[in-house]
Amino acid sequence: MPTTKIYLEDIEEIIPINEFLEKAPYIGVEVEETGEDYIRLEYTPNRPDYGFYTGILKSLEGLLEKKTGLIKYTASEPSDNQYGIHVEQEAINIRPVIMGFLVEDLSLTDRIIEYLINFQEDLHNGLGRNRRKASIGIHDADKIRFPIYYRAVDSEYSFIPLDEDREMSIKEIITKTEKGQKYGGLVVGQTYTVLEDSTGNTLSLPPIINSRLTQVTENTNRLFIDITGTDEGVVTDIANLLASALQDIGGRVTRIPSIYPEGVRYKAPTLTYTEINVSIEYIHYIIGLEIGQGEIIRSLERMRYRAESRDGSIRVTIPPYRIDILHPIDIVEDVAIGMGLWRLAPSMDKMYFSMGSLMEETIFKEKLAEILVGMGLLEVVNLTLISDETQRTVLGEDVESVRVEKSKTPRDTLRTSLIPGLLETLRLNNTSEHPIKMFEIGTVVRIENGAPVERDMLGIILSDYSVNYGDGKAVIDTLLDLLGIRGKVRYGEPKRYCRYMLRGRAGALIAKDGEVGIISEIHPEILTKMGIEFPAVVAELDIHSLIKLYQDRQ
């Protein structure tokens, strides 16, 4: 989850720190780290506005009733028609959307710049989907001579990128700089887009890197922000989020029109306020409390909306930075949050009566476990993902299994049998007091007729200073006998021998419809390969076959 670092000084200006810490969880942010002069808060991705410190502060100010209601954000049109972003057709084919605006009257401090960079990164990673859908360039506007040109160039094009001290070609940037290596791959093909000003100076190479020329410092008081991307909706949202955050700290926003070949296409930020009607009945129904109309309105005002009642409904005005409101249900949630979730009492009054039930297979498995525990076996539970190598060592090179892609661990395949896991368990217990008698009930995934099939299995392993096939068969015979299905099964030669099975010490349980399980001593070669010091006998039975035999036992 993304985080925002806020300096205590900036919190204390508005809210006492204790009150802040106590109530922060009630707007859905959590303290992740406490530093000497700052705290780092984790926020949920539906609230990208919390990526900038004012986003969190204005929410808490609302909840604590220090400031409530809607905040008005505005943007003006440029006074001069030289302000514009001219978009070349070829650039549209590469990264089609570009929007930009000016922010003036700012007094930037190191802290504000740090906040801004954090916000930019969170927007890149979250809404921007690692800059694929949208990326942001923040520039010192005083270094730019408008208008701006959005152009397509080839990889020989060169400029001095941010954090470098010499001119580099795009080819060099994407191979040699950190940002280039990370984001160069977002541009498909040999042509790139750049932003240039009217004197031909490069401003940026979106979505990869800005130029050094327009770097923002403490002395900057006018910003030009460009947002480019592949998704018009996301670029619009990001423009609104940035513009409202910068207005929170006193910035004055001026739209720079994006002039496409056919004419002006975008004027960002839109700063559009939308309205939504939510019925009071719906609010009561979902929350489960008859909240008075006035209280609903106050709750929404605490959540920084404008809310008015209209014929049994509440008309809610949504500020442009609340991009998470998709449906009236989102407003209902904010009524609950605005009221304070701590004020809602849990209630079982509306719980209706019904009979609970377990699956038949659960009841059967519990019975199996009860019998086996009675025989002195310990239950074990293994992971269902196993390393393909272990599986092949135990079962043989020809084992077919379901593999997963790009696993971060060596456990990259679903087990097709419980035996490899049981042998790993046995190895871990080399130094435990023997005898070791264990069972596992779990799911395996086999490939049958070319398709994966999930099967529930019972696995048994017995190990001691000496142990043999007969010890395993005794457990199985007893179990089958207690289930009343001993007579439905005969023992015979296994259809196939897996690598771990020892010829002459293995048998298959055969029912009317075929094999339902196997019993075998572990081949000493496999014991050695697995690093096991004790002999062992194992059994593996298909639980659903047992259930079927049980149901047909008469």
Add this chain to the structure above:
Amino acid sequence: MSKEKNRGTRTIALPDLAKQLGINIDRLRGILEELKRDGSIKIIVEKEEYIAPDTKLQGKLPELEIYKTLKEKGEMQLQELRGSIDIDEKDFNAGIAILVREGIIGFKDGDERRVVIKDPNRGENLYRRSMELRDLIISRGSVKLDDISPEYRDLITKWLRRPNLVKRKTTKKEYVVLTEESEKLLRRAKEKLIGSITRDMIINGTWDIERIKVIPPDQDTYRIHLGRRHPLSETIKEVREIFLQMGFEEIKGPIIETAFVNFDMLFQPQDHPARDMHDTLYLSKPFDKMDPPYREFIEQVAATHQHGGETGSRGWRYKWSLDEAKRTLLRTHTTAVTIRGLYENRHRDELKLFSIGRVYRNETIDYKHLSDFTQVDGILMHKDANLRLLMGILETFFKKMGAKKIRFWPTYFPFTEPSIQPTVFMEEIGEWIELGGAGIFRPEITLPMGIDKPVLAWGLGLERIIMIRYKLSDIREIYFNRADWLRNRKVLI
């Protein structure tokens, strides 16, 4: 070692008697206890003292080293003497003190820096006796105090005072005084003392309470290794029981799932970061695509994602792809099971379902993370269901699981709105912790299914609870299956 005495009695040490009778010493004690009660035998306890070597006796005795060196040189500077002997400072000082106290050496003309031998005879005598005593004790391992010649008695006393040189060991030796009569009794008793009452004795009536071998009440025993359920199963059973009490039906679903069920039906947009291969385990070829179930429902899901369909939502505003929905993965949550259950039971008036099962994430395995773990999910559909009922269910559930207090914080999940984060106070660790997640399914999920009633949903991972209960600091411990832990972990009720 037996001492023959007159008039047909003899005295014999207990171990020797046990050997003669061919029984072990504990059994003999049992027999003797009986006979002692009748007064037919007498037991004499003799305490014997032994002198045994301690750690320092093997090394150099400092007083002897000093004496030897000084004897060669006649007279030396204290500093020089110190330098020519390879022992540590403390031992050196102790050695000097001994020799001075014995009057063997002294300081020349009261000059504390020059050392001379004052009494060579006493010196030789001490040297010889010390060496002999040392050899005796070392060669014999331990020497009975009575067996040590009186010549060494004073040395023994002094050595016992010195740290770690020799030690005194006291052994208790028990002798039995036997008469001809008692020997007969003993042999008979040996045959008949009852260790365990047998079936034969009961059937034949040959048991005799008087001859029951005495077992001390605090006798040492061995550990019984029992068969036992795994803690994960015990926790699952407990969770099942709570759901049963609240009237929920258990269901299961496939581990291998389509992205359609796991994500799309739950209104998770197709470019959501959780759907990335970085977080989700997708199957590799040839099983990487699978036809989603509920074919008739696909179009409505697509419409809802794109523009909200007929749900009153504005949707996620992107082009939904069937191909992406066909990707096959290992389910990332048991909500994939409950959403199937919900769809299949959508026509019912009310519904309570739960499912417990393994779920998968593409995680690096470490003390906090596993790539497969166990989750439980519950849903409730009813016309009167609401947020406060959800809170009530969670409160009931977590209190039954052992939480003392519970509170709710707002949070976000793509598939529920409102969403709440249960935070519970666990007494075991004395801390508030976040457990699971909960909410009401978004209308974008339920309305396309034709469900107009609220559907409450919540879920949680079980490993966290097990870790708290068994005070585990490493989540992997749960799946290591160490027999010691499985056998000996304490019962939790």
